[in-house]
Amino acid sequence: MIKDLDNQVATLKELAERRKAAGMVKGALSAPPVNEELSQRKVPHTMAITSGKGGVGKTLITVNLAIQYARQGLKVLLIDADLGLANIDVVLGIEAPQFTIQDVLEDRLTLDQVAIQGPEGITILPAASGVAGLSALTEEQKLSLMDHIDRWNADFDVVLVDTGAGISENVRFFVLAVERIMVIATPDPTSVTDAYALMKVLFLNHRASHFDLVVNQARDEAEAKDVFRTLAQVADKFLNVVLNFVGSVPEDALLAQSVRVQKPVSITHPEAPVSKSFQKIATSLMRLWREKRHEEGRMIFFWRRLLDDTLMHSES
Ligand SMILES: Nc1ncnc2c1ncn2[C@@H]1O[C@H](COP(=O)(O)OP(=O)(O)O)[C@@H](O)[C@H]1O
């Protein structure tokens, strides 16, 4: 699998070079040249939400964070790359997606045609099957995807990717392209061990060195902090990674109910403690994003980042 990803990356790099040489971006599609375009495009904050174990609240947390940011007036893109329990469309009570990014990869539709509008103006991009099939793409398809992305004139402030659990291909692919990786764990010991195993693989194989932890379904803040301490200790002792505690979400019947009524609790009960916990996490995360950007200067947009990272690594 890792080999696959390396091959993928090598192919993308080759494509980027070919593309540069051929001046493709200036060609028939009359998109602006890469650098000019990058300097004009708003660069969104990006994060992948993941976990070692399934059913720990990734989708609920992702959706509620999206709502929190949208309510602050930010433009949010939610990429649904999870095939877990409750998919984003179910949680949001919108029609199940008819198309996925696969249709864009195979040049049948544009990103605009595949994207769905959700509540509070958020945009959802169904991606699961598309990403799973990414390693099977031809060079032409990859090239075409890059052009689709160039031409997708969407000005997102925040991009959240619900990646699914475990060391799936989705997780591997997206962690290369995002700024931050959020790990969700519950106090359940198997969830904690699986979270550790996930960080270990992402660190050893994908150079991920920073993770943001959210503890879900803790009895109280003290229990959440215990989970954090346990994970931070092993992360520090056995891996060279930094783990930030960004907050916790209480066990709350309102959340289970929100799945049944298909309306996020941040919309139906904005004042409830559980919604306030999402608000707190959204605020902490935004602070981390901004600090990081301040340190590192401009970030590069997402899929493009995957390409440019590879180019950078090959030059060093
Ligand atoms: N904090 C919570 N309080 C109560 N129930 C929760 C909480 N978090 C998750 N759940 C329950 O767990 C189920 C799985 O959550 P989900 O977000 O779909 O997990 P994942 O995306 O990680 O597979 C939800 O349908 C909900 O019933």
Ligand SMILES: [Mg+2]
């Ligand atoms: Mg899920």
